[in-house]
Amino acid sequence: MMTIARIAALLLATAITATPVMAQDKDSGPEARPLYNRDRWLPPTVPTSDEVLRIPVPADYNAPKGSFVLVGGRLFDGTGKPARPATVVVEGKSITAVLSPGNRNWPADAVVYDVAGKTVMPGLIDLHTHLTNFRSADAANVYSSAGISGAESVMRGQWRMGIFLQAGVTSMRDVGSHGDAPFVLKRAQAAGEIPGPRIFAAGQLITQTGGHAAIHAFGPGFPEVPNGNPNSMTRIASxxxxWREAVRIQFAKGADLIKLASEYNQAEITAAVDEAHSLGLPVTTDTETQYIDMAIKAGVDSIEHPLPRSDAAIVLMARRGIASVPTFVPYRLVMRTWGGGYFGSTSRRFELNEESILAMGRKMRRAGIKMGIGLDLVTDWPDYMPGAYINELESFELIGYTKAEALVAATKTSAEIMHMGDRLGTIEPGKLADIIVVDGNPDEDFTALRKVRTAFVNGRLMLQDGRLYKPPHEEVPMPERK
Structure with missing residues (x-):
C-alpha cells in the first residue's frame, strides 16, 4: 500500500514532466530543410575560406607572412579549462602550438611579445551588431538621400569597428545593415586594409510590410517601391x-547568415528558412510571442532578444538546439534612456522591464539553451563600450553563469552559434589567431576588459598599446623605362 508521501512524490514527478511530454507530442520536427551539410562534399584536406559557406580557396589564402609568439602570459583558452601559464605560437593566420612555460620550440625568426603579467585569451565576439546604424546626429537625415548614402554607411561601420576592436571584440555578426556596406567592410577587414573585427554579415534584415524595422526600408524616391530602398538596412517581402527571393539576394551579395524579423506568417518564414538552409546559411530572427512559435516550427537556428515566449517554446528551443542571443544590454538602455520603455512598436506589444528580461534569461539558462553574447548597440550606444560588453557579461552572471562560464559564452559558445566553432572561439592549435592580450584577469574581474592592450585578428596585429594599428605602407618601385 502506497503512503501519502509516496503518492505525493509521484504526482509531483508527473507534474514536472508533463509539459515536456506534451511539447514532445506536438513536435513533428522543423518544416524547412536542414542546413546544407558543408562537410559532406568537402574533405578536411581541401582548404576553404574562413566563413560560414566554406568556399574552396588556395592553401595560403589570406594568410599573413611570418610568425609570432606570446610569452610569459596567463592563458585563458576559452575551452572551459582554468587559466594557466602558457606560451602561444602563431604562424601565418593560425595558432600552431600552445607550449608550457620554458618550452622555446618556436620558429627562430618569430616576433616575440613579452606578455608577462597579462592574460592571453580568444578575442571576444558580438553576435548582434548593426554596423551602419544611424548615429543621433544623423536622425534628421534618416529619410534623406544623404542618410542612406553607401559612403556614409561605410564610414559609420568603420567607426563602430574601431570602437569594438579596442574593447577586445575580434568578430562581429552584423544582423542588418545598409545595402552592400557590410560586405564592403567585411572584404576590407579580411584583406587587412582596415583594422577591426572580422565580420559575418547578414546583409539586409528581412521583414513584411509594416513589420519590425520596416520603417527603415524607405526614403526619398522610394516610398512606392514594394521592397524598399536597395541601400536601406531592411528589405520588405510579402x-x-x-521571402525566398529576399534570401537569395542577400546570398548573392555574400551573406554569412540570414536575419528575419516579425511579423510574418508561417508560410513566409518557413520558405525563408528553407531557402537559406538550402544555400548553407543559418537563420536568426528578431521575434516574440506567437512569432517565436512560428520560427521554431520553421526550423530557425537562433533567436535574438529576451522577449516573451511560452514555456513550451523554451522546451522546443532546447530540444531542437535553437540558440539564443539574449541581448540584455540594449533593453536596459531602452528603459533608461528612451523614456522608460520600448514604445510605439507593434512588435513590442507586451510588458518589458529590467526584471522581465533577466527572468527570461534564467528560464532559458535552466532549460539548457545555448546562449551567446550580443549587444545590439544602435545609434550612439557604442560610446558605452567596453562598459556595455562588461554589463552583458554581468547579466550572464545574474542568470546563473560563473565569470569563467560567461567568458566562454563570449568566445567559444558564440563562435559555435556563428557556425564557426571549428575555427574560432578558443586558443588551440589549428584555430585562427584571433587573440587579445588583457592587462589583468578578466575571468576573475570583468573590468579588466577595460585594459585590452593588444589584439590580433587572423594573425594580423590590429591593436597595439590599446590603439588601432595599421602597418606602414610599403612602397612599390616604379617600373623602369624600357
Whole structure:
C-alpha cells in the first residue's frame, strides 16, 4: 500500500514532466530543410575560406607572412579549462602550438611579445551588431538621400569597428545593415586594409510590410517601391516567394547568415528558412510571442532578444538546439534612456522591464539553451563600450553563469552559434589567431576588459598599446623605362 508521501512524490514527478511530454507530442520536427551539410562534399584536406559557406580557396589564402609568439602570459583558452601559464605560437593566420612555460620550440625568426603579467585569451565576439546604424546626429537625415548614402554607411561601420576592436571584440555578426556596406567592410577587414573585427554579415534584415524595422526600408524616391530602398538596412517581402527571393539576394551579395524579423506568417518564414538552409546559411530572427512559435516550427537556428515566449517554446528551443542571443544590454538602455520603455512598436506589444528580461534569461539558462553574447548597440550606444560588453557579461552572471562560464559564452559558445566553432572561439592549435592580450584577469574581474592592450585578428596585429594599428605602407618601385 502506497503512503501519502509516496503518492505525493509521484504526482509531483508527473507534474514536472508533463509539459515536456506534451511539447514532445506536438513536435513533428522543423518544416524547412536542414542546413546544407558543408562537410559532406568537402574533405578536411581541401582548404576553404574562413566563413560560414566554406568556399574552396588556395592553401595560403589570406594568410599573413611570418610568425609570432606570446610569452610569459596567463592563458585563458576559452575551452572551459582554468587559466594557466602558457606560451602561444602563431604562424601565418593560425595558432600552431600552445607550449608550457620554458618550452622555446618556436620558429627562430618569430616576433616575440613579452606578455608577462597579462592574460592571453580568444578575442571576444558580438553576435548582434548593426554596423551602419544611424548615429543621433544623423536622425534628421534618416529619410534623406544623404542618410542612406553607401559612403556614409561605410564610414559609420568603420567607426563602430574601431570602437569594438579596442574593447577586445575580434568578430562581429552584423544582423542588418545598409545595402552592400557590410560586405564592403567585411572584404576590407579580411584583406587587412582596415583594422577591426572580422565580420559575418547578414546583409539586409528581412521583414513584411509594416513589420519590425520596416520603417527603415524607405526614403526619398522610394516610398512606392514594394521592397524598399536597395541601400536601406531592411528589405520588405510579402508572400513565400518574395521571402525566398529576399534570401537569395542577400546570398548573392555574400551573406554569412540570414536575419528575419516579425511579423510574418508561417508560410513566409518557413520558405525563408528553407531557402537559406538550402544555400548553407543559418537563420536568426528578431521575434516574440506567437512569432517565436512560428520560427521554431520553421526550423530557425537562433533567436535574438529576451522577449516573451511560452514555456513550451523554451522546451522546443532546447530540444531542437535553437540558440539564443539574449541581448540584455540594449533593453536596459531602452528603459533608461528612451523614456522608460520600448514604445510605439507593434512588435513590442507586451510588458518589458529590467526584471522581465533577466527572468527570461534564467528560464532559458535552466532549460539548457545555448546562449551567446550580443549587444545590439544602435545609434550612439557604442560610446558605452567596453562598459556595455562588461554589463552583458554581468547579466550572464545574474542568470546563473560563473565569470569563467560567461567568458566562454563570449568566445567559444558564440563562435559555435556563428557556425564557426571549428575555427574560432578558443586558443588551440589549428584555430585562427584571433587573440587579445588583457592587462589583468578578466575571468576573475570583468573590468579588466577595460585594459585590452593588444589584439590580433587572423594573425594580423590590429591593436597595439590599446590603439588601432595599421602597418606602414610599403612602397612599390616604379617600373623602369624600357
Amino acid at each position: 508572400g513565400p516567394d518574395q
